[in-house]
Amino acid sequence: MKIAIASGKGGTGKTTLSVALAQAADKNVQLIDCDVEEPNGHIFIDAQLDKHEDVTIPIPVLDKTLCNNCGKCGEICQFNAIVTIGDKTMIFDDMCHSCGGCILVCPQQALTEQQKTIGYLDSGSNTINCGQVHQLSFIKGSIKIGEAMSPPVIRAAKKKADQNQLTIIDCPPGTSCPMMTAVCDCDFVLLVTEPTPFGLHDLKLAVETMRCMDLPFAVIVNRDGCGDERVSEYCSAEKIPLVLKIKDDRRVATAYSRGEGLLSALPELAPKLRSLLDDISTWTKPATEGKQ
Amino acid sequence: MKIAISTSGTTLDAPIDPRFGRAVRFLVYDLEQNNFTLVDNEQNLNATQGAGIQAAKTVVDCGAQAIISGHCGPKAFQVLSAAGIAIYHSDGSTVAEALEQYNNGQLQAATDANVEGHWV
Amino acid sequence: MKEIVIISGKGGTGKTSVTAAFAALCNHAMLADCDVDAADLHLLLDPEIQQSHPFISGHIAKIDGQRCINCGKCFSLCRFDAINPPQTNDKYTVTPSSCEGCGVCVHFCPEQAIEFPERRCGEWYHSETRFGPMIHARLDIGAENSGKLVSLVRQQAHKLAEDKQCQLILVDGPPGIGCPVIAATTGADAVFVITEPTYSGKHDLLRVLELTKHFSIPAYVCINKWDINPSMAQEIQISAAKNGATLIGTIPYDSKITSAQIAAKTIIEYDDSISALAIKEIWHNFAKALNIEQNQGN
Structure with a gap:
C-alpha cells in the first residue's frame, strides 16, 4: 500500500x-x-x-562528422534545445526534456543518447x-x-x-x-x-x-x-x-x-x-x- | 551590411526593446541602402522556453551581421557568436539613437552575455 | 528600477506574510506573486482584478479517434506514459496531465491522426491593491510548466512597473530550488531569503544559497521565529555568512502574524506587535543596503 x-x-x-x-x-x-x-x-x-x-536522463549528443546540418532535429524539438545556424548545430542539454524526437528524426543517425545526471x-x-x-x-x-x-x-x-x-x-x-x-x-x-x-x-x-x-x-x-x-x-x-x-x-x-x-x-x-x-x-x- | 535592433515599435523613433529573446520584433537596418525592414519575433513571445535561441536564429535568417539590444542571455549569445554576429548593447532610448551610437563608433562589441538565462 | 525576490x-x-508587510512599508511598489502553485499573497492584499488573460504554454497531443487506426506507434514512442492503449472497441487516448507536449507522436503518426493544439495552463491577472499594482496568476489544476508562468508574471510586472514608473518590484517567490525558483530569481537585483531556526530551515537555506551563488545574485537572509531555537538561529547566521549571504535581521515568534492573516491584513496594518517592529527595522536596513528610496515616516 x-x-x-x-x-x-x-x-x-x-x-x-x-x-x-x-x-x-x-x-x-x-x-x-x-x-x-x-x-x-x-x-x-x-x-x-x-x-x-x-x-540520469538521456540527452542527445551530436556526432559532427555525420551531421549535415539539415535542421530537422531543431524543427521537431518543442523545447528549443537544438538549433541549426548555417553550418553549425548546437545542443542546449539543460533545455532537453528527453523525448527522443531528435534521435528518431535525424536522417544521418548523427545523434545518439547519453546519460546526464540530474x-x-x-x-x-x-x-x-x-x-x-x-x-x-x-x-x-x-x-x-x-x-x-x-x-x-x-x-x-x-x-x-x-x-x-x-x-x-x-x-x-x-x-x-x-x-x-x-x-x-x-x-x-x-x-x-x-x-x-x-x-x-x-x-x-x-x-x-x-x-x-x-x-x-x-x-x-x-x-x-x-x-x-x-x-x-x-x-x-x-x-x-x-x-x-x-x-x-x-x-x-x-x-x-x-x-x-x-x-x-x-x-x-x-x-x-x-x-x-x-x-x-x-x-x-x-x-x-x-x-x- | 545589415544590423538588427530589438524594438517594440515599427519606426526609427520607436524605443529599443531591452529584451532580446522576447523582443516584440527586430528592425533590420541596411547601412548601405539606408532603409529598413521589420521582422516579427511574435512566435517567441509565447515560446515555452528557449526564446533567445529562436530569436538568434531569426536574426541569422534575416541576414543581419550585427544586433543591438538591451540584454542578451548566455544561450542567445552562444548562438549569435557561432553565426559570427556581433552583439552590441545600447543604453540609447530609440532605434535611431542606437544606430547613431553605432555609426559614431560609440558601441563596443560585447564579449559575454550580460544577463543570466531565464531558463524558461 | 530594482527587483527583489523573496524566497x-x-x-x-x-x-x-513578510512580502505583504514589505508591500505595506514601501512606497507604491510593483507587486508580483510568483508563487503560482500556491499563490496566497492576494489573501492579504485583496487585489481588484483589472484584466485577466489566459496563460498559454506549449502544446498538447490529442488523438482523433476517427482517423486513428490503432497501430500503437504513438504508444511505443511516448516516453512520458501519456498514451493509453485502447480499452475494448476503443482507440488510443492521451492522458493530458502526463503529456509533455514534445510532439513526437504527432510527427510520427502514420495517419496524421494526432492534433497538437496550444495548451491553456492557467490565467494571469493585472490588479490594483491598496499598496500598488499587482501581477498574479493561477495555474490550472494539473497544469505543468509553472516556471514559464513565473517568467510571464515577472515580465508583465516589469512592463507594468515601467508604465507606472514604479521604482521597485517586490516579488513573492516560490518554495524549493527547482524550475520555478530559477525562473523567479535569475536576473533579479537581490534575493531576500526568509528562513526559520530549525534543522530543516538551515538545510534548505544552504541549498538556496548554493543556487543564488550559482546564478550570482546577492542574497540577504532573515531568520523568522528566531527565538524558537536561539542557538540554531546563531548557527544559521554563521553559515549564511560563510556562504556569502548577509544577515539582515531576525523576527521573533509572534502569534499576531496568524491573527493578522485571519483578519486579511498585513502585520504592519494589524498591530504594532513585536514582529511588526522587527519587520519595519529589517525593511529599513534592507532598503538602505540596496539604495531603495524609502517612504517618509517608515
Missing part, C-alpha cells in the same frame, strides 16, 4: 507527519522523500544512508521502536542544484521502492507537476494543512487536484488551535474526512527545530497514527471503492 |  502525504502549502508539517507515520507503523515500512528540491526527512531519521546512486538517490534502513519494533527503509531523492526538472528524480525514487511493502511518500508542496508526479498511482493521499486562511486556500487547490486525479484522500489539520475553524467547516461542507487534528504545541516546534520528530514531543500520538494506518488500509481494500 | 527554500517560514 502506498500512502502519499501532500499539501498545497509548504511548511504545514508534511515531513513531520510522514516520518511520524513511518515510525508509528507496526510493520516494516518504507519512507520515500519525494520533496526532491528540499528533502528533509533524513534529518529526523537516524538512518545511515549508505547507498548512493545517480538519477539528481541523486540515497537510501538506507534502520530499526525503529516507537512501541512496535520494525524496520524502516528510507529513500531520499534530491535534485542536483541548478537543475530544473524534478519529476524524473521523483519517478526514480518511487521506482526504487518495494511495491509489496507499506510505503509512505513525502511529497513536494504545491499542486503542479512535481506534486502530481509524487501522488500519482498512490492508494491514498493525506493532505496536511493548518487552520489559517493560507492553509485553507491551498488545501482547496490540493483537494481540486485530488478530485481531478480521482484519488481517495483525507485531511489532517496540524497546529490545531493556532488559527480559526474555517478548515474544519470546509471539510464538513465538502464531506471530506478530517481524520486527525494535531494540537498547536510549542514542544513540537522546539523538538522540530532540533531535528527531533513529532513522536519524541508527543509520544501519545503513536497509537493514533497506527490506527489511522489501519483505517486507511481498510478503506483502500477494494482498491476502487471506499474512497472518501 | 524561502522551505515552505511555511512566513515568506508571504
Whole structure:
C-alpha cells in the first residue's frame, strides 16, 4: 500500500507527519522523500544512508562528422534545445526534456543518447521502536542544484521502492507537476494543512487536484488551535474526512527545530497514527471503492 | 551590411526593446541602402522556453551581421557568436539613437552575455 | 528600477506574510506573486482584478479517434506514459496531465491522426491593491510548466512597473530550488531569503544559497521565529555568512502574524506587535543596503 502525504502549502508539517507515520507503523515500512528540491526527512531519521546512486536522463549528443546540418532535429524539438545556424548545430542539454524526437528524426543517425545526471538517490534502513519494533527503509531523492526538472528524480525514487511493502511518500508542496508526479498511482493521499486562511486556500487547490486525479484522500489539520475553524467547516461542507487534528504545541516546534520528530514531543500520538494506518488500509481494500 | 535592433515599435523613433529573446520584433537596418525592414519575433513571445535561441536564429535568417539590444542571455549569445554576429548593447532610448551610437563608433562589441538565462 | 525576490527554500517560514508587510512599508511598489502553485499573497492584499488573460504554454497531443487506426506507434514512442492503449472497441487516448507536449507522436503518426493544439495552463491577472499594482496568476489544476508562468508574471510586472514608473518590484517567490525558483530569481537585483531556526530551515537555506551563488545574485537572509531555537538561529547566521549571504535581521515568534492573516491584513496594518517592529527595522536596513528610496515616516 502506498500512502502519499501532500499539501498545497509548504511548511504545514508534511515531513513531520510522514516520518511520524513511518515510525508509528507496526510493520516494516518504507519512507520515500519525494520533496526532491528540499528533502528533509533524513534529518529526523537516524538512518545511515549508505547507498548512493545517480538519477540520469538521456540527452542527445551530436556526432559532427555525420551531421549535415539539415535542421530537422531543431524543427521537431518543442523545447528549443537544438538549433541549426548555417553550418553549425548546437545542443542546449539543460533545455532537453528527453523525448527522443531528435534521435528518431535525424536522417544521418548523427545523434545518439547519453546519460546526464540530474539528481541523486540515497537510501538506507534502520530499526525503529516507537512501541512496535520494525524496520524502516528510507529513500531520499534530491535534485542536483541548478537543475530544473524534478519529476524524473521523483519517478526514480518511487521506482526504487518495494511495491509489496507499506510505503509512505513525502511529497513536494504545491499542486503542479512535481506534486502530481509524487501522488500519482498512490492508494491514498493525506493532505496536511493548518487552520489559517493560507492553509485553507491551498488545501482547496490540493483537494481540486485530488478530485481531478480521482484519488481517495483525507485531511489532517496540524497546529490545531493556532488559527480559526474555517478548515474544519470546509471539510464538513465538502464531506471530506478530517481524520486527525494535531494540537498547536510549542514542544513540537522546539523538538522540530532540533531535528527531533513529532513522536519524541508527543509520544501519545503513536497509537493514533497506527490506527489511522489501519483505517486507511481498510478503506483502500477494494482498491476502487471506499474512497472518501 | 545589415544590423538588427530589438524594438517594440515599427519606426526609427520607436524605443529599443531591452529584451532580446522576447523582443516584440527586430528592425533590420541596411547601412548601405539606408532603409529598413521589420521582422516579427511574435512566435517567441509565447515560446515555452528557449526564446533567445529562436530569436538568434531569426536574426541569422534575416541576414543581419550585427544586433543591438538591451540584454542578451548566455544561450542567445552562444548562438549569435557561432553565426559570427556581433552583439552590441545600447543604453540609447530609440532605434535611431542606437544606430547613431553605432555609426559614431560609440558601441563596443560585447564579449559575454550580460544577463543570466531565464531558463524558461 | 530594482527587483527583489523573496524566497524561502522551505515552505511555511512566513515568506508571504513578510512580502505583504514589505508591500505595506514601501512606497507604491510593483507587486508580483510568483508563487503560482500556491499563490496566497492576494489573501492579504485583496487585489481588484483589472484584466485577466489566459496563460498559454506549449502544446498538447490529442488523438482523433476517427482517423486513428490503432497501430500503437504513438504508444511505443511516448516516453512520458501519456498514451493509453485502447480499452475494448476503443482507440488510443492521451492522458493530458502526463503529456509533455514534445510532439513526437504527432510527427510520427502514420495517419496524421494526432492534433497538437496550444495548451491553456492557467490565467494571469493585472490588479490594483491598496499598496500598488499587482501581477498574479493561477495555474490550472494539473497544469505543468509553472516556471514559464513565473517568467510571464515577472515580465508583465516589469512592463507594468515601467508604465507606472514604479521604482521597485517586490516579488513573492516560490518554495524549493527547482524550475520555478530559477525562473523567479535569475536576473533579479537581490534575493531576500526568509528562513526559520530549525534543522530543516538551515538545510534548505544552504541549498538556496548554493543556487543564488550559482546564478550570482546577492542574497540577504532573515531568520523568522528566531527565538524558537536561539542557538540554531546563531548557527544559521554563521553559515549564511560563510556562504556569502548577509544577515539582515531576525523576527521573533509572534502569534499576531496568524491573527493578522485571519483578519486579511498585513502585520504592519494589524498591530504594532513585536514582529511588526522587527519587520519595519529589517525593511529599513534592507532598503538602505540596496539604495531603495524609502517612504517618509517608515
